[in-house]
Structures are given as structure tokens and as C-alpha cells.
Amino acid sequence: MQDFNLYFGLGVEHILTWDALDHILFVTALCLRYKFSDWKKVAVLVTAFTIGHSITLILSVLGYVSVPVAWIEFLIPLTIAGTALNNLFFKPKQINNKLPLIYFFALFFGMIHGLAYANLLLDLEGSDRITSHLLAFNLGIEVAQLLVVTVVLLLSFIFVEKLKTVQRLWIGVLSGLILLFSLKMAIERIPEIQKHTYTKQQ
Structure with missing residues (x-):
């Protein structure tokens, strides 16, 4: 039980810390278009993301x-x-589209995020001892993601439904800021790509 609590906590921390801002921004971007009344659609969205990152998380830690x-x-x-x-x-x-593009974004982009989740576990103890901790870690991630989703939906409720902010404006402004910040993050990480490529060539 102690191990379960430890890895559950690590999963939560991996989402709800400043170092996990990129994951928070992704979940936020996924949910921006939805309201509380769209909770069923949000459930499908979160499920798609969960399936995506769980696939690569499991495959990565198992080698x-x-x-x-x-x-x-x-x-x-x-x-x-x-x-x-x-x-x-x-x-x-x-x-109201039955299969909006955002569902596929959640699934396939979730696979990339799953690779990042796996790296944390592999850094901690290596793949030979990690299988028993996957469930607890993944559950921690899910709980943290649901907290982020709840906050986003709550803010949407306040600004769009209570303060009568135009939904397109709400989505557009926040998505624009997230877009600019994420591009900045990508540019800042290019040197690491170059460093990795250079090291591999030597």
C-alpha cells in the first residue's frame, strides 16, 4: 500500500507542478471549447487521452x-x-459533431505525452521493477488531469455562462496565448534536439 501511495502521488505531482506546465496547457487546450453541460463529451475526450498516453506509457516502460x-x-x-x-x-x-477532430488529437497526441510520463518512471528505478507501479502512477495522472479539467470547465462556466463572455472570444484569446507560449517552448527546446543529433553522430 505504501508503494501504491508513493507512485499515485508521483503521478499527481507529474501533472500538478510548474515543471508539468506543458501537460497542463495541453489538457487546458483540449477542454477550452466545452462547458459543464458538455460533460459527456469531455468524458470521451479524457478517455481518448487516457487511452493514448496509457498505450505508450506501458510500451515504453516494458521496453x-x-x-x-x-x-x-x-x-x-x-x-x-x-x-x-x-x-x-x-x-x-x-x-455536436459525433467524432470531432479534437478526439483524435487527444488520442494521438496523448501517445506523445505518455512517452514523457514513462521517462519519469524509468528515471526512478528502471523497467525491470516498474510493472507493479504502472497502475498507481497512471491513476495519479488521471486524478490530476480530472482536477485540471474541472478547473477549466469551472472557469468557462464563470466567464462564458455567468459573465456572458462570448465563447469564441474566450476560446480564441486563451488558445492564442497557449499557442504562442507552446511555440516559444518548442523553439527553446530545439538546441537539445541539435545536441542529441550531434552526440549521436560522434
């Missing part, structure tokens, strides 16, 4: 998938930028 950390750290802000950019072209009537 079936290996991607250089520098590339993962570079790709993550690009997933944020792509999601935020998609929000800028979002129209409220699209909320």
Missing part, C-alpha cells in the same frame, strides 16, 4: 518503445500548439 527524451520534450509543445490552433478555427456548432 518495446524507445524515443530520445530530447525529441519527446520537443514534440510535446507541438501537440499543444496543434490543439490550440485547432481551437482557433472551432465553431460552436461543431460541438
Whole structure:
């Protein structure tokens, strides 16, 4: 039980800390277009993201998938930028689409985030002892993500439904800021890509 609590806590901390800002921004960008009344759609969205990151998390810690950390750290802000950019072209009537593009973003971009989650576990103890801790760590991540989703939906409720902010404006301004910040993050991480490539060539 002590191990479960430890790895559950690590999963929560991996999302709810300043170092995890990129993951928070991604989840925020995913949920910006939704209101509390859209909770069923949000549930599908979160499930898609969970499936995506769980697949690569499991495959990575078991040694079936290996991607250089520098590339993962570079790709993550690009997933944020792509999601935020998609929000800028979002129209409220699209909320009723049965399979909106954002679901596929959650699934496939979630796979990239799963690689980052796996790196934390591998850094802690190595893949030979990690299988028993996957469940606790993943549950911690899910709880933290649900907290982020709840905060985003609550803010949307306050600004859009109570303060009567135009939804397109709410989505556009926040998505624009997230887009700019994520591109800045990606640019800042390019030197690590170059360093990794140079080291590999030697």
C-alpha cells in the first residue's frame, strides 16, 4: 500500500507542478471549447487521452518503445500548439459533431505525452521493477488531469455562462496565448534536439 501511495502521488505531482506546465496547457487546450453541460463529451475526450498516453506509457516502460527524451520534450509543445490552433478555427456548432477532430488529437497526441510520463518512471528505478507501479502512477495522472479539467470547465462556466463572455472570444484569446507560449517552448527546446543529433553522430 505504501508503494501504491508513493507512485499515485508521483503521478499527481507529474501533472500538478510548474515543471508539468506543458501537460497542463495541453489538457487546458483540449477542454477550452466545452462547458459543464458538455460533460459527456469531455468524458470521451479524457478517455481518448487516457487511452493514448496509457498505450505508450506501458510500451515504453516494458521496453518495446524507445524515443530520445530530447525529441519527446520537443514534440510535446507541438501537440499543444496543434490543439490550440485547432481551437482557433472551432465553431460552436461543431460541438455536436459525433467524432470531432479534437478526439483524435487527444488520442494521438496523448501517445506523445505518455512517452514523457514513462521517462519519469524509468528515471526512478528502471523497467525491470516498474510493472507493479504502472497502475498507481497512471491513476495519479488521471486524478490530476480530472482536477485540471474541472478547473477549466469551472472557469468557462464563470466567464462564458455567468459573465456572458462570448465563447469564441474566450476560446480564441486563451488558445492564442497557449499557442504562442507552446511555440516559444518548442523553439527553446530545439538546441537539445541539435545536441542529441550531434552526440549521436560522434
